[in-house]
Amino acid sequence: MLPSGLVVEMLYRIDDSKMPIRLGSALRVPSYAYEAWGIRGDPAELRKLSEEAYTVEWENGSPRQMQYVSDAMKRAGYGDFPQMLREANAGEVARLVRARKGPVNICDVGAGLSTVTIFDGLDDNDKNRVWITMIEPSRDRLMSAAETLQRKGFRNYTPVVGTDMQKLAETPWGSKPHVVSYVAAIHHHSDLEPPIKLVYDVLADDGHLVVADWHNPMWEHPNRVYGFLKTLDWKTKDRDMGAFVEMFPNAIVDAPLIRDPYEARAMRMIQSFWKGWGLVRTDAIKRGEFEPRDDIFMLEGHRTLRMQRRDAVKSGFVPEKEEQLLEDSSLLVVSSYRKI
Numbered sequence: 410m411l412p413s414g415l416v417v418e419m420l421y422r423i424d425d426s427k428m429p430i431r432l433g434s435a436l437r438v439p440s441y442a443y444e445a446w447g448i449r450g451d452p453a454e455l456r457k458l459s460e461e462a463y464t465v466e467w468e469n470g471s472p473r474q475m476q477y478v479s480d481a482m483k484r485a486g487y488g489d490f491p492q493m494l495r496e497a498n499a500g501e502v503a504r505l506v507r508a509r510k511g512p513v514n515i516c517d518v519g520a521g522l523s524t525v526t527i528f529d530g531l532d533d534n535d536k537n538r539v540w541i542t543m544i545e546p547s548r549d550r551l552m553s554a555a556e557t558l559q560r561k562g563f564r565n566y567t568p569v570v571g572t573d574m575q576k577l578a579e580t581p582w583g584s585k586p587h588v589v590s591y592v593a594a595i596h597h598h599s600d601l602e603p604p605i606k607l608v609y610d611v612l613a614d615d616g617h618l619v620v621a622d623w624h625n626p627m628w629e630h631p632n633r634v635y636g637f638l639k640t641l642d643w644k645t646k647d648r649d650m651g652a653f654v655e656m657f658p659n660a661i662v663d664a665p666l667i668r669d670p671y672e673a674r675a676m677r678m679i680q681s682f683w684k685g686w687g688l689v690r691t692d693a694i695k696r697g698e699f700e701p702r703d704d705i706f707m708l709e710g711h712r713t714l715r716m717q718r719r720d721a722v723k724s725g726f727v728p729e730k731e732e733q734l735l736e737d738s739s740l741l742v743v744s745s746y747r748k749i
Protein backbone atom coordinates (compact mmCIF):
# COMPACT_ATOMS: atom_id res chain seq x y z
CA MET A 410 0.00 0.00 0.00
CA LEU A 411 1.24 3.52 -0.77
CA PRO A 412 1.97 5.76 2.17
CA SER A 413 -0.13 8.93 2.33
CA GLY A 414 -0.39 12.43 3.83
CA LEU A 415 2.25 13.26 6.38
CA VAL A 416 4.27 10.13 5.64
CA VAL A 417 4.66 11.16 1.99
CA GLU A 418 5.67 14.65 3.06
CA MET A 419 8.67 13.13 4.82
CA LEU A 420 9.87 11.04 1.85
CA TYR A 421 12.99 12.36 0.12
CA ARG A 422 12.96 15.23 2.57
CA ILE A 423 15.50 16.32 5.16
CA ASP A 424 14.44 17.93 8.44
CA ASP A 425 14.03 21.49 7.10
CA SER A 426 12.18 22.82 10.15
CA LYS A 427 15.03 25.11 11.22
CA MET A 428 15.83 26.39 7.73
CA PRO A 429 14.92 29.95 6.71
CA ILE A 430 13.25 28.50 3.59
CA ARG A 431 11.69 25.09 3.76
CA LEU A 432 12.58 22.56 1.08
CA GLY A 433 9.71 20.08 1.13
CA SER A 434 9.99 16.70 -0.54
CA ALA A 435 12.22 16.19 -3.58
CA LEU A 436 9.38 14.10 -5.04
CA ARG A 437 8.08 17.45 -6.25
CA VAL A 438 10.94 18.27 -8.64
CA PRO A 439 10.37 17.57 -12.38
CA SER A 440 10.19 13.82 -12.84
CA TYR A 441 12.80 13.91 -15.61
CA ALA A 442 15.24 15.04 -12.89
CA TYR A 443 14.47 12.15 -10.51
CA GLU A 444 17.58 10.25 -11.56
CA ALA A 445 19.85 13.18 -10.66
CA TRP A 446 18.09 13.39 -7.27
CA GLY A 447 18.54 9.65 -6.70
CA ILE A 448 14.78 9.04 -6.70
CA ARG A 449 14.03 5.55 -8.00
CA GLY A 450 10.96 3.40 -8.28
CA ASP A 451 7.92 2.62 -10.36
CA PRO A 452 7.08 5.86 -12.28
CA ALA A 453 3.32 5.51 -11.71
CA GLU A 454 3.82 5.01 -7.99
CA LEU A 455 6.26 7.93 -7.77
CA ARG A 456 3.74 10.10 -9.62
CA LYS A 457 1.05 9.30 -7.05
CA LEU A 458 3.41 10.02 -4.17
CA SER A 459 4.43 13.31 -5.74
CA GLU A 460 0.80 14.39 -6.28
CA GLU A 461 0.15 13.62 -2.63
CA ALA A 462 3.18 15.68 -1.55
CA TYR A 463 1.77 18.64 -3.51
CA THR A 464 -1.79 18.29 -2.28
CA VAL A 465 -0.68 18.53 1.34
CA GLU A 466 0.85 21.93 0.57
CA TRP A 467 -2.06 23.40 -1.35
CA GLU A 468 -5.34 22.14 0.01
CA ASN A 469 -4.83 24.12 3.21
CA GLY A 470 -3.18 27.05 1.45
CA SER A 471 -4.10 30.48 2.77
CA PRO A 472 -5.16 33.53 0.71
CA ARG A 473 -2.25 35.39 2.39
CA GLN A 474 0.23 32.91 0.87
CA MET A 475 -0.16 34.66 -2.52
CA GLN A 476 0.43 38.09 -0.96
CA TYR A 477 3.67 36.85 0.60
CA VAL A 478 4.78 35.52 -2.80
CA SER A 479 4.25 38.96 -4.36
CA ASP A 480 6.02 40.62 -1.40
CA ALA A 481 8.99 38.25 -1.81
CA MET A 482 9.33 39.17 -5.46
CA LYS A 483 9.31 42.87 -4.62
CA ARG A 484 11.81 42.25 -1.82
CA ALA A 485 14.07 40.57 -4.39
CA GLY A 486 14.04 43.87 -6.27
CA TYR A 487 11.74 42.72 -9.06
CA GLY A 488 8.23 43.76 -10.01
CA ASP A 489 5.03 41.98 -9.06
CA PHE A 490 5.80 38.94 -11.23
CA PRO A 491 2.73 36.92 -10.12
CA GLN A 492 0.46 39.75 -11.27
CA MET A 493 2.44 40.23 -14.51
CA LEU A 494 1.85 36.55 -15.30
CA ARG A 495 -1.86 36.85 -14.50
CA GLU A 496 -2.26 39.89 -16.73
CA ALA A 497 -0.38 38.38 -19.67
CA ASN A 498 -2.45 35.21 -19.30
CA ALA A 499 -5.65 37.28 -19.21
CA GLY A 500 -4.52 39.08 -22.38
CA GLU A 501 -4.10 35.79 -24.20
CA VAL A 502 -7.44 34.42 -22.93
CA ALA A 503 -9.19 37.65 -24.02
CA ARG A 504 -7.62 37.29 -27.48
CA LEU A 505 -8.89 33.72 -27.80
CA VAL A 506 -12.40 34.70 -26.65
CA ARG A 507 -12.45 37.63 -29.07
CA ALA A 508 -11.62 35.25 -31.92
CA ARG A 509 -14.68 33.08 -31.22
CA LYS A 510 -18.35 33.64 -31.85
CA GLY A 511 -21.12 32.70 -29.39
CA PRO A 512 -20.77 31.40 -25.82
CA VAL A 513 -17.23 30.57 -24.68
CA ASN A 514 -16.33 28.18 -21.85
CA ILE A 515 -13.19 29.04 -19.94
CA CYS A 516 -11.69 26.91 -17.20
CA ASP A 517 -9.07 28.40 -14.87
CA VAL A 518 -7.15 25.65 -13.09
CA GLY A 519 -5.49 26.69 -9.84
CA ALA A 520 -8.11 29.42 -9.75
CA GLY A 521 -7.82 32.55 -7.63
CA LEU A 522 -6.64 36.06 -8.44
CA SER A 523 -5.84 34.77 -11.93
CA THR A 524 -9.56 34.19 -12.52
CA VAL A 525 -10.44 37.70 -11.41
CA THR A 526 -7.74 39.03 -13.72
CA ILE A 527 -9.15 36.98 -16.62
CA PHE A 528 -12.57 38.52 -16.01
CA ASP A 529 -11.12 42.04 -15.79
CA GLY A 530 -9.14 41.51 -19.01
CA LEU A 531 -12.09 40.47 -21.17
CA ASP A 532 -13.53 43.00 -23.59
CA ASP A 533 -16.69 44.51 -22.09
CA ASN A 534 -18.90 43.00 -24.78
CA ASP A 535 -17.37 39.54 -24.15
CA LYS A 536 -17.97 39.49 -20.38
CA ASN A 537 -21.56 38.29 -20.75
CA ARG A 538 -20.87 35.47 -23.20
CA VAL A 539 -18.29 33.55 -21.15
CA TRP A 540 -18.75 30.93 -18.49
CA ILE A 541 -15.76 30.44 -16.19
CA THR A 542 -15.19 27.19 -14.29
CA MET A 543 -12.72 27.64 -11.44
CA ILE A 544 -10.89 24.52 -10.24
CA GLU A 545 -8.84 24.95 -7.08
CA PRO A 546 -7.99 22.66 -4.14
CA SER A 547 -7.82 25.47 -1.56
CA ARG A 548 -11.44 26.21 -0.64
CA ASP A 549 -10.48 29.49 1.06
CA ARG A 550 -8.63 30.83 -1.92
CA LEU A 551 -11.34 29.70 -4.32
CA MET A 552 -14.14 31.30 -2.32
CA SER A 553 -12.24 34.52 -1.82
CA ALA A 554 -11.85 34.84 -5.65
CA ALA A 555 -15.51 33.88 -6.20
CA GLU A 556 -16.61 36.62 -3.78
CA THR A 557 -14.55 39.18 -5.68
CA LEU A 558 -16.23 38.13 -8.93
CA GLN A 559 -19.63 38.50 -7.24
CA ARG A 560 -18.73 41.98 -6.05
CA LYS A 561 -17.86 42.88 -9.63
CA GLY A 562 -21.35 41.81 -10.66
CA PHE A 563 -20.21 38.65 -12.51
CA ARG A 564 -22.38 35.58 -12.01
CA ASN A 565 -21.36 33.21 -14.83
CA TYR A 566 -18.93 31.05 -12.95
CA THR A 567 -18.76 27.67 -11.20
CA PRO A 568 -16.30 27.18 -8.33
CA VAL A 569 -15.07 23.59 -8.01
CA VAL A 570 -12.98 22.50 -5.01
CA GLY A 571 -10.36 19.94 -6.01
CA THR A 572 -7.40 19.34 -8.28
CA ASP A 573 -7.29 19.11 -12.06
CA MET A 574 -6.77 15.34 -11.97
CA GLN A 575 -9.81 14.92 -9.71
CA LYS A 576 -12.18 17.41 -11.32
CA LEU A 577 -11.34 18.23 -14.94
CA ALA A 578 -12.89 15.06 -16.32
CA GLU A 579 -15.97 15.03 -14.15
CA THR A 580 -16.95 18.70 -14.23
CA PRO A 581 -20.40 18.87 -15.80
CA TRP A 582 -19.60 21.07 -18.76
CA GLY A 583 -22.60 22.48 -20.67
CA SER A 584 -20.31 22.10 -23.64
CA LYS A 585 -16.61 21.36 -23.64
CA PRO A 586 -14.23 24.12 -22.54
CA HIS A 587 -12.74 26.21 -25.31
CA VAL A 588 -9.91 27.60 -23.20
CA VAL A 589 -8.21 26.00 -20.21
CA SER A 590 -5.71 28.22 -18.43
CA TYR A 591 -3.17 27.51 -15.72
CA VAL A 592 -1.45 30.45 -14.06
CA ALA A 593 1.55 29.41 -11.97
CA ALA A 594 -0.25 26.14 -11.31
CA ILE A 595 0.72 23.36 -13.73
CA HIS A 596 4.22 23.15 -12.26
CA HIS A 597 2.61 21.59 -9.20
CA HIS A 598 2.95 18.35 -11.09
CA SER A 599 6.31 16.60 -11.24
CA ASP A 600 5.17 14.99 -14.49
CA LEU A 601 3.26 17.30 -16.84
CA GLU A 602 2.11 14.66 -19.25
CA PRO A 603 -0.93 13.33 -17.31
CA PRO A 604 -2.55 16.76 -16.72
CA ILE A 605 -1.74 17.99 -20.24
CA LYS A 606 -3.19 14.82 -21.77
CA LEU A 607 -6.30 15.22 -19.62
CA VAL A 608 -6.74 18.83 -20.74
CA TYR A 609 -6.33 17.69 -24.33
CA ASP A 610 -9.11 15.13 -23.84
CA VAL A 611 -11.61 17.50 -22.21
CA LEU A 612 -11.02 20.49 -24.53
CA ALA A 613 -13.30 21.32 -27.45
CA ASP A 614 -11.76 20.26 -30.75
CA ASP A 615 -10.13 23.56 -31.67
CA GLY A 616 -9.65 24.61 -28.04
CA HIS A 617 -6.58 26.10 -26.38
CA LEU A 618 -4.46 25.38 -23.35
CA VAL A 619 -2.82 28.54 -22.01
CA VAL A 620 0.00 28.06 -19.53
CA ALA A 621 1.41 31.12 -17.80
CA ASP A 622 4.27 29.95 -15.66
CA TRP A 623 7.68 30.38 -14.10
CA HIS A 624 10.41 28.50 -15.91
CA ASN A 625 13.90 27.73 -14.69
CA PRO A 626 16.37 24.84 -14.54
CA MET A 627 17.12 25.11 -10.79
CA TRP A 628 15.33 21.95 -9.68
CA GLU A 629 16.88 19.67 -12.29
CA HIS A 630 19.88 18.87 -10.10
CA PRO A 631 20.54 18.82 -6.32
CA ASN A 632 23.93 20.47 -6.88
CA ARG A 633 22.17 23.65 -8.04
CA VAL A 634 20.08 23.71 -4.87
CA TYR A 635 23.09 22.89 -2.71
CA GLY A 636 25.08 25.76 -4.28
CA PHE A 637 22.22 28.15 -3.51
CA LEU A 638 21.82 26.95 0.08
CA LYS A 639 25.53 27.62 0.64
CA THR A 640 24.82 31.33 0.13
CA LEU A 641 22.32 31.44 3.03
CA ASP A 642 22.99 31.47 6.76
CA TRP A 643 21.06 29.83 9.57
CA LYS A 644 21.87 28.25 12.93
CA THR A 645 21.67 24.58 11.98
CA LYS A 646 23.28 25.04 8.56
CA ASP A 647 26.13 22.50 9.02
CA ARG A 648 23.76 19.80 10.21
CA ASP A 649 21.16 20.47 7.49
CA MET A 650 23.69 20.68 4.65
CA GLY A 651 25.21 17.39 5.82
CA ALA A 652 21.75 15.77 5.82
CA PHE A 653 21.12 17.14 2.32
CA VAL A 654 24.31 15.58 0.94
CA GLU A 655 23.59 12.30 2.69
CA MET A 656 20.11 12.11 1.19
CA PHE A 657 21.06 13.48 -2.25
CA PRO A 658 24.69 12.45 -2.91
CA ASN A 659 24.74 14.24 -6.30
CA ALA A 660 24.58 17.50 -4.33
CA ILE A 661 28.37 17.55 -4.37
CA VAL A 662 28.72 16.46 -8.00
CA ASP A 663 28.81 19.30 -10.54
CA ALA A 664 25.51 19.81 -12.34
CA PRO A 665 25.56 20.13 -16.15
CA LEU A 666 26.37 23.65 -17.34
CA ILE A 667 23.39 25.78 -18.30
CA ARG A 668 24.24 26.91 -21.81
CA ASP A 669 21.12 28.93 -22.59
CA PRO A 670 21.69 32.49 -21.24
CA TYR A 671 17.93 33.04 -20.79
CA GLU A 672 17.69 29.93 -18.61
CA ALA A 673 20.83 30.87 -16.67
CA ARG A 674 19.34 34.28 -15.89
CA ALA A 675 16.00 32.66 -14.97
CA MET A 676 17.83 30.51 -12.45
CA ARG A 677 19.56 33.51 -10.88
CA MET A 678 16.22 35.29 -10.66
CA ILE A 679 14.46 32.39 -8.97
CA GLN A 680 17.30 32.25 -6.45
CA SER A 681 16.75 35.95 -5.69
CA PHE A 682 13.05 35.25 -5.28
CA TRP A 683 13.75 32.54 -2.70
CA LYS A 684 16.12 34.86 -0.83
CA GLY A 685 13.29 37.43 -0.80
CA TRP A 686 10.87 34.75 0.39
CA GLY A 687 13.24 33.91 3.28
CA LEU A 688 13.26 37.57 4.38
CA VAL A 689 9.49 38.04 4.07
CA ARG A 690 8.88 34.79 5.95
CA THR A 691 11.34 35.62 8.75
CA ASP A 692 9.78 39.08 9.21
CA ALA A 693 6.27 37.62 9.32
CA ILE A 694 7.40 35.04 11.90
CA LYS A 695 8.94 37.83 14.03
CA ARG A 696 5.65 39.76 13.87
CA GLY A 697 3.94 36.59 15.09
CA GLU A 698 1.67 36.50 12.08
CA PHE A 699 3.08 33.61 9.99
CA GLU A 700 1.03 30.42 10.05
CA PRO A 701 2.21 26.99 8.85
CA ARG A 702 -0.39 27.14 6.08
CA ASP A 703 1.21 30.32 4.70
CA ASP A 704 4.37 28.38 3.86
CA ILE A 705 5.57 27.36 0.40
CA PHE A 706 8.33 24.85 -0.29
CA MET A 707 11.35 25.34 -2.45
CA LEU A 708 11.63 22.03 -4.31
CA GLU A 709 9.10 22.43 -7.08
CA GLY A 710 8.20 21.16 -10.51
CA HIS A 711 9.23 24.34 -12.34
CA ARG A 712 11.06 23.38 -15.48
CA THR A 713 12.47 24.98 -18.58
CA LEU A 714 10.09 26.09 -21.28
CA ARG A 715 11.63 23.49 -23.61
CA MET A 716 10.60 20.64 -21.34
CA GLN A 717 7.04 21.95 -20.92
CA ARG A 718 6.72 22.41 -24.69
CA ARG A 719 8.00 18.86 -25.24
CA ASP A 720 5.19 17.44 -23.07
CA ALA A 721 2.53 19.59 -24.72
CA VAL A 722 3.64 18.45 -28.18
CA LYS A 723 3.79 14.80 -27.06
CA SER A 724 0.17 15.13 -25.92
CA GLY A 725 -0.97 16.38 -29.33
CA PHE A 726 -0.91 20.17 -28.88
CA VAL A 727 0.58 22.60 -31.37
CA PRO A 728 2.46 25.54 -29.83
CA GLU A 729 0.72 28.62 -31.23
CA LYS A 730 2.30 31.49 -29.29
CA GLU A 731 4.97 31.96 -26.64
CA GLU A 732 5.24 35.33 -24.96
CA GLN A 733 8.38 35.86 -22.89
CA LEU A 734 7.60 38.60 -20.38
CA LEU A 735 11.15 39.59 -19.44
CA GLU A 736 13.62 40.72 -22.05
CA ASP A 737 16.71 38.87 -20.84
CA SER A 738 15.27 35.84 -19.06
CA SER A 739 12.90 32.97 -19.77
CA LEU A 740 11.57 33.03 -16.19
CA LEU A 741 8.05 34.18 -17.09
CA VAL A 742 6.39 32.89 -20.24
CA VAL A 743 2.79 32.62 -21.40
CA SER A 744 2.42 29.68 -23.79
CA SER A 745 -0.65 29.11 -25.89
CA TYR A 746 -1.15 25.58 -27.25
CA ARG A 747 -3.83 24.66 -29.75
CA LYS A 748 -5.62 21.34 -29.90
CA ILE A 749 -5.76 19.99 -33.41
Ligand SMILES: C[S@@+](CC[C@H](N)C(=O)[O-])C[C@H]1O[C@@H](n2cnc3c(N)ncnc32)[C@H](O)[C@@H]1O
Binds near residue numbers: 467468491518
Ligand atom coordinates in the same frame (compact mmCIF):
# COMPACT_ATOMS: atom_id res chain seq x y z
C1 LIG B 1 0.96 29.90 -7.23
S1 LIG B 1 -0.75 29.62 -7.01
C2 LIG B 1 -1.48 30.56 -8.31
C3 LIG B 1 -2.95 30.82 -8.08
C4 LIG B 1 -3.68 31.59 -9.17
N1 LIG B 1 -3.61 30.93 -10.45
C5 LIG B 1 -3.14 33.00 -9.27
O1 LIG B 1 -2.36 33.29 -10.17
O2 LIG B 1 -3.51 33.81 -8.44
C6 LIG B 1 -0.94 27.96 -7.55
C7 LIG B 1 -2.32 27.44 -7.33
O3 LIG B 1 -2.44 26.15 -7.93
C8 LIG B 1 -3.24 25.35 -7.09
N2 LIG B 1 -2.95 23.95 -7.40
C9 LIG B 1 -1.90 23.20 -7.02
N3 LIG B 1 -1.99 21.97 -7.53
C10 LIG B 1 -3.13 21.95 -8.26
C11 LIG B 1 -3.79 20.94 -9.03
N4 LIG B 1 -3.27 19.73 -9.18
N5 LIG B 1 -4.96 21.24 -9.62
C12 LIG B 1 -5.49 22.49 -9.49
N6 LIG B 1 -4.91 23.48 -8.79
C13 LIG B 1 -3.74 23.20 -8.18
C14 LIG B 1 -2.85 25.79 -5.70
O4 LIG B 1 -3.82 25.47 -4.73
C15 LIG B 1 -2.67 27.27 -5.88
O5 LIG B 1 -3.83 27.99 -5.61
